[in-house]
Amino acid sequence: MSAVALRLPLKPDRALVRKWVEKLGREKITAVIVSHSHFDHTADAPYFAIEAGAPLIGTESTVNVGRGAGLEESKLIAVKPGQTMTFGDFTVRFIESVHGPAVLGRVPFPGTIDKPLVPPAAARKYRLGGVFALLIAHPTGTILHHGSAGFKPDMYDGISVDVLLQGISGRGDTDQYLENVALKTRAKLVVPIHMDNFFKPIKDGMSFLPMVKFDEFCRKAEQHRSIFTMRTIPFCKEVRILPLNAAIVPGDAVR
Numbered sequence: 001m002s003a004v005a006l007r008l009p010l011k012p013d014r015a016l017v018r019k020w021v022e023k024l025g026r027e028k029i030t031a032v033i034v035s036h037s038h039f040d041h042t043a044d045a046p047y048f049a050i051e052a053g054a055p056l057i058g059t060e061s062t063v064n065v066g067r068g069a070g071l072e073e074s075k076l077i078a079v080k081p082g083q084t085m086t087f088g089d090f091t092v093r094f095i096e097s098v099h100g101p102a103v104l105g106r107v108p109f110p111g112t113i114d115k116p117l118v119p120p121a122a123a124r125k126y127r128l129g130g131v132f133a134l135l136i137a138h139p140t141g142t143i144l145h146h147g148s149a150g151f152k153p154d155m156y157d158g159i160s161v162d163v164l165l166q167g168i169s170g171r172g173d174t175d176q177y178l179e180n181v182a183l184k185t186r187a188k189l190v191v192p193i194h195m196d197n198f199f200k201p202i203k204d205g206m207s208f209l210p211m212v213k214f215d216e217f218c219r220k221a222e223q224h225r226s227i228f229t230m231r232t233i234p235f236c237k238e239v240r241i242l243p244l245n246a247a248i249v250p251g252d253a254v255r
Helices: 014-024 045-052 060-069 174-183 214-222
Strands: 056-058 076-078 084-087 090-097 131-138 141-146 163-167 189-193
Touching: 014 045, 045 056, 045 060, 056 060, 060 076, 163 174, 174 214, 189 214
Parallel strands: 056 076, 141 163, 163 189
Antiparallel strands: 084 090, 090 131, 131 141
16 A cells, blocks of 8 residues: 555566466466456556466556556457457446545546556556446356446446446445445345455455445345345355355355
């Protein structure tokens, strides 16, 4: 966090990225998809793509982060809102979204990245660049990755999902957020994400981001237990979320 606060350049840890790609299994990584271009989403993403030999997919800003990292043009894919891509049995639809009011009611680092961003670079250089929610369809069910805690009131009209991965850091009113995302999509299983403190090393274990108000989110979600189940997932562990009758491996916390 001190590097961000002091506006110091952020240097991706290539060795650590390589370790995680090996742990995940290179052969399992078909694409690296980024929802928006803030540093906590994109700083390492190009190196995951490089190590996996996979394309980096996102906004034009995300693509410029990839260019700055040295990714080949053939591995850079810029997408537009509403676009759909297919990866084997998976179909991914890119839905235009908005960032939550993360810092004193304001979105940090607004704007776009209009030229290749070469690391190391300060956090403020990783401009927002637009936000996507990812609607992922598979024969076993549908997953919605809503990573940023903002929303457009009509963005999920006519959409229903089995599993919702709902980012909860930097959100505004929790009731409105649940109403416009979890309830609007009629999700059966809600998994809160983007709540861990990414300013600390993974080796230190799970801790919450400051001001994430996890307990408050749980209390509000509990009011809708007749509509959806909420579960958390083990920190840095592989889990299964579809089909629903086999979702989440043992050891998860059920709320």
